[in-house]
Structures are given as C-alpha cells and as structure tokens.
Amino acid sequence: MQRILIIDDEASIRRTLREVLEYEGFKIDEAGDGRAGLKAALNNPYDVVLCDIKMPKLDGMELLEEVMQHVPDLPVVMITGHGNEETAFEAAKKGAYDFIQKPIDLNRVLLTVRNAMDKSQLVTETKILKRKVSKTREIIGDSPAIKKIKDTIEKVASTDARVLITGENGTGKELVARWLHEKSNRSGGPLVEVNCAAIPADLIESELFGHEKGAFTSAHKQRIGKFESANGGTLFLDEIGDMSLSAQAKVLRALQENKIQRVGGDKDMTVDVRVIAATNKDLVKEIDKGNFRMDLYHRLGVILIHVPSLNDRVEDIPLLAERFIKDLCEDYGHAVKSITPKAMHELEKVNWTGNIRELHNVIERLVILSNDKITEEDVKNYVIPNNNKLMINAGNLESLFEQFSRFHDFKEYIEKDFIEFKLNKNAWNVSKTAEELDIQRSHLYNKIDKFDLERNN
Secondary structure (H helix, E strand, O other): OOEEEEEOOOHHHHHHHHHHHHHOOOEEEEEOOHHHHHHHHHHOOOOEEEEEOOOOOOOHHHHHHHHHHHOOOOOEEEEEOOOOHHHHHHHHHOOOOEEEEOOOOHHHHHHHHHHHHHHHHHHHHHHHHHHHHOOOOOOOOOOHHHHHHHHHHHHHOOOOOOEEEEOOOOOOHHHHHHHHHHOOOOOOOOEEEEEHHHOOOOOHHHHHHOEOOOOOOOOOOOEOOHHHHOOOOEEEEEOHHHOOHHHHHHHHHHHHHOEEOOEOOOOOEEOOOEEEEEEOOOHHHHHHOOOOOHHHHHHHOOEEEEOOOHHHOHHHHHHHHHHHHHHHHHHHOOOOOEEOHHHHHHHHHOOOOOHHHHHHHHHHHHHHHOOOEEOHHHHHHHOHHHOOOOOOOOOOHHHHHHOOOOHHHHHHHHHHHHHHHHHHHOOOOHHHHHHHHOOOHHHHHHHHHHOOOOOOO
C-alpha cells in the first residue's frame, strides 16, 4: 500500500486530508509540527509528503531542505495559506514537487498526489534499470588487500597479459575479471564468460571451440565456440580447475598459437582473445595430483590476483553493508534504512563462509524483515541463529568448555561444526570435502546424516 505523510499543525486540515486520501486507498501518517514531521520523513519509507509551510518548532521550508538533503527523490508537496509567487518559486528551488494554497482544493490534492506517486515510481524504476545495465559494479573496500587488487588492475588491465584469479566461492572473482576487461583496450569488444564447472566434461570442448555439423550424434548444425565469440575481446574461464585434461590441452594450444580448431574440423582458425581464468582450487595441489597441467598453469598465471575471503577483510564489512542496504532499499522502493553501530559490530563478528554473496543475502533478509532501522536484535534474530558455525578464541574457550561434562559430547559438537564449515566452504561438494578431510565419501555421508546437516541456501 502506498504511504503518505501529512505534516500540518492544524488538526482539521490533517483530518480532512486523511479522510480523502484513506478513501482513495492510501496509508496515512500524521505529524503536528515540523520537528516530528522531519523525524518521520527521514525514518520511514513514504511515497509522498504533504507539508505545511508555517509550523511550530521547524518551518516547512527548513524541513524541505533537510528532506531533500537526505531523501532527494521523495516528492514533497508544500501547502500554505499565505502563498504568493515568490514563496512558490522558493519552494520549487529547494526541491518541492508542487505547491498548493489554502483553502485546499481536494481534487487538486488528489491529482497532485497521483502525479507525485507516478514520479516516485518512475525514479525508483530508473535507478534500478541504470544499475542493471551499468557495465560493472564497483569493487567495494578500503582494506589493504582490496587496495592491492585495485592497484594491480590499474597496472595490468591495459595489457594483454593473462591473469589467474584465485579465491573462495563468493569472494568476487568474477567482478575482478569484469574490471580487468572494462579498463582494458578490449572494453569495446565482447566479454564472454564460461563456467567450466557447470559444463559436462564431454561437452566442454564443444562449448569452448565449437563444432562442425556431424562431429557427434547431436551435432545437427555447425556451432561457434566461446573462443570465436570472444574474438577481439576477453574470455573469462571461471572455475578452470574443474576443466578436463583433454580440454586443458586444447586451451594450452590456443594460448600458445592463438589458433583453435572446432570439434570435428580440420581447419585452424586464428583468434585474438585475452584469457582471464579463475578458480577456488589450489592449482599447485591439483598439479601434484595429476588433475591440472603445469604448463597451462604457467601460461594462465602471468599475473596472479588473490581475492581474500570476507573473514580476512572484516574492516570492509561496513562499506559493503551500507552499499547493499542502499541498493536493496531502492530495489524494494523503501526509504534507505539505517543500521546501528551495534548491529554493524554483530555483522563483523559473523563467520562469513559464503563471503560477499552470503553477506548480500543476509542484508537483503534484514532489509525485508527489520523495521525503520536495522538493530543489534535484528542481526541476532535473523542472522546469528542461521550462522551456526563455531568461532573459538581465547576469550570464550572457558565458557565453551563449561557447556560439556563428557569428552564424547564435546568431540561431537566440534566435529559437527568442523564438517559443516568444510561443506559450506566447498559449496557442499561432498567429493571435494571428503578428499579435503581425508575420509571416504560414504563416511562423510554418514556424518551428514548423523548430525542432520542441511545445505543453507
């Protein structure tokens, strides 16, 4: 329901406007003076404000200036019994949407409110659209690690040097790749993304290099591969650690010779592509296991960029949280909610196994479920219970030990949290987690059943 705030020191005016607007289906709030009206306007999501000019405690023009400074897109309609052209001009100059004189023409009020509602909705939709079509989101953060990443991007983006980006799931590796492309001389060309983990091993070569008609059973027509599609631009190979060895060999040849060959074809085609790769795996360990080619690793890793986990850049959480709150409130058509310092401190204490992606989801949950501002209690109610990972430090070890009388109970408690942590870290890839824990996969499944562990989406 669309929401309107009426600010006027005359109760009869407020009552008349309320009756008419509620009859039209709007939700109405009232304030009897300027100071109370300003507090309401800044702390609640309104679609339109109707404000008297001459009021006690805070003048309407002063209120208008404050509102425009903090909520510049909120339509404010000024109402006065002492109107003249000079006052109307001043109100418009300060950002008022419209100006209505007393005695109030209710038909004029309804028309003005509806037009203001349309403007408010259009502004919100335009902001969302601009953000969606904008090329690349900003890399947010002032931590030393993020500053180093930004500095590296500035230095290498304009070159054709291949870049290997490493980091856990959800840290923002794709965003780094996008900025490398946007700041490069190839920004006018295509940026083609391939998630190597999402493509079956028997189809990855066709996806990358294309195929000729009849190359295999389902190849009913010729297909252009990602290398050809990215010609003149950038090819981003995400999760390259999951690529099959046969596909790795062909990628290596493409990087060495700048030539590719379609599956089922015998003709070499020259391609001009800059390759950026990313992985959440330790490729050096994968090389030792025989799962990744050393020569390809060295070809890809001309420049190495490691994106830290959110737990390793806690000082960036306030900046990220504020940006997510602002963007999400705009998406939902709300006034931007504030977050208390204590709430922010609670967010900094969370163990972010899902990194930036998890933080964004948590902030969205808080924006939807909290009231006018996000409080410490909101974080404890809606975040901490769902973040059930164990965080031990010297300050809480004693209190932790006091919770258990038997060694068996304590061991199971630790084991459950440790397994859940590893599963979340590996995006619930059971095979990878079992390998990392050095236990059989069937044994890990038994542990998951025993502890009733479930994937948290």
